[in-house]
Amino acid sequence: MHDSTRNCSPSLVVVTLLAIILVLLPLRAQCFAQSEEDHRAMLRALESLSSERMLANVTTLSGPAFNGRQTGSEDDLRSAQWLAQELTSVGVKLPIIFNTPLTFPFALSQKRTLVGIMASMVPTSLIAPNPVIRTGTADKFVTAQLGKDYLPIFDSPSADLQGQIVFVGYGIVDLTQGIDDYAGIDVNNCIVLFLRGKPDYYQGSISHADKVRFARDRGALAYLTATGPILNSYETRRGVTGKPSAFYGQLPLDQALPGAWISTNLAENLLAGSGEESAPDRLRTLQEQLNRAPSTRAHQTNRYASLHWKTAIPDGLLTNVVGMIPGTGLETIIIGAHRDHFGRPAGLWFPGADDNASGTAVVLEVARALGKIGLRPQRTILFVSFSGEERDLLGSRLYTSRPVVPLSSTKAMINIDHAGIGNGRLTVGVTGFEKTTAQEAGLTAGVADKLDLFGFFPGGDHVPFKEAGVPTVTIVSGGVHPHFHQPTDTAETINPEILQTVARYVLALTWQLANAS
Numbered sequence: 001m002h003d004s005t006r007n008c009s010p011s012l013v014v015v016t017l018l019a020i021i022l023v024l025l026p027l028r029a030q031c032f033a034q035s036e037e038d039h040r041a042m043l044r045a046l047e048s049l050s051s052e053r054m055l056a057n058v059t060t061l062s063g064p065a066f067n068g069r070q071t072g073s074e075d076d077l078r079s080a081q082w083l084a085q086e087l088t089s090v091g092v093k094l095p096i097i098f099n100t101p102l103t104f105p106f107a108l109s110q111k112r113t114l115v116g117i118m119a120s121m122v123p124t125s126l127i128a129p130n131p132v133i134r135t136g137t138a139d140k141f142v143t144a145q146l147g148k149d150y151l152p153i154f155d156s157p158s159a160d161l162q163g164q165i166v167f168v169g170y171g172i173v174d175l176t177q178g179i180d181d182y183a184g185i186d187v188n189n190c191i192v193l194f195l196r197g198k199p200d201y202y203q204g205s206i207s208h209a210d211k212v213r214f215a216r217d218r219g220a221l222a223y224l225t226a227t228g229p230i231l232n233s234y235e236t237r238r239g240v241t242g243k244p245s246a247f248y249g250q251l252p253l254d255q256a257l258p259g260a261w262i263s264t265n266l267a268e269n270l271l272a273g274s275g276e277e278s279a280p281d282r283l284r285t286l287q288e289q290l291n292r293a294p295s296t297r298a299h300q301t302n303r304y305a306s307l308h309w310k311t312a313i314p315d316g317l318l319t320n321v322v323g324m325i326p327g328t329g330l331e332t333i334i335i336g337a338h339r340d341h342f343g344r345p346a347g348l349w350f351p352g353a354d355d356n357a358s359g360t361a362v363v364l365e366v367a368r369a370l371g372k373i374g375l376r377p378q379r380t381i382l383f384v385s386f387s388g389e390e391r392d393l394l395g396s397r398l399y400t401s402r403p404v405v406p407l408s409s410t411k412a413m414i415n416i417d418h419a420g421i422g423n424g425r426l427t428v429g430v431t432g433f434e435k436t437t438a439q440e441a442g443l444t445a446g447v448a449d450k451l452d453l454f455g456f457f458p459g460g461d462h463v464p465f466k467e468a469g470v471p472t473v474t475i476v477s478g479g480v481h482p483h484f485h486q487p488t489d490t491a492e493t494i495n496p497e498i499l500q501t502v503a504r505y506v507l508a509l510t511w512q513l514a515n516a517s
């Protein structure tokens, strides 16, 4: 301590303290006035949110004009340009992003720099209309129904093949855990059939791509995969069905195999056998055995399949869109939602209204409200519309590899996905924050009683940010999403009240995080 302080008389200390308090008083009053003004502005912004406008934007994005917004397609870029235009019109600035050495492949955009567009080249698979799968015994085949009985895996290579079907359990090989679903069986030149997911006791991580590699390494020609008839509690809660689902396998071209997701019904039928040997519950029995303990249930079935389709894989342009409301400080927060979906593979149209035109419409509506709020946030707010989410988060990984603002000064990432249908509650996954922070925004927005707060959720564009050490909040509307990855995910199924609840919450949370000390 400095000598002069030690020598101060008590009265001098009191006077000095009084002076300090008097100097600070107006500052405190000013801060309070600021936060009152802030609060009123927030209430006005909340009132300005329009569920009709959000529903109209969901309808536009999931309409035929954007063709299902497949990553890397021209529809991806056109929807990006539409969104960039909308952001500009609500007063959001678009930063210049250098995408060199990229050459844009489409005639409408020869420039190397597009304002607000972050792009990268990706191989873009498209399966031609009218694929065919036939299944049956050696002398009698039946044509399976596209959409109901099966969907090709949408980045599957071309197929023109036939083979015997071999069941290989969950298709897992992990000798350290005593699991070899291929033990004692030769699958060379066969078509393997494996269940999706893994048994609950298995602690290792296994991806679909791993399973395809195991099959390929053992000489399989192709694969079929299906959800087993026994669901775990998480799958039941999420409303998982036996329907085939839109899906990308995400394997490099030199490791991929032709494959299809078949319905649980068709899988049961293929394993039931025929004649006197027939056992309709065989797949259920096999899954029960597989779920109980490591055990090999691999066997040749007496069924065959033939797979026929053509896949073109040109290079395409993946496009994220970035908008910004500049803050007074150097730090940033991000609100993101993916815009991409599955497009029109195999002649089917996947509109992607809930997934995720809904989240995109929420981001745009929140941007509109914040653009008009009339106050500058402390932190810059970045709005990011990701492409490539359906392809294992390619767009959000592109962003974290080339961030517009350094990730070290990115203080939060809010992700919105599937915000259009459900039970009216919001499922909120929080990492890197106290849950009370997420709850507080619910109070401001008047939706606190609708929040179900959890920790980390796997899957979604928040994951690359979480991995990079950025705190994240991910928001999904609660309850079952029955049209998940189906052609029936249309704007008619969207509930505008849910869009409104999500937008109120996101707006309050964004403003709170953008002004947090």
Ligand SMILES: [Zn+2]
Binding pocket: 355, 390, 485
């Ligand atoms: Zn999806």
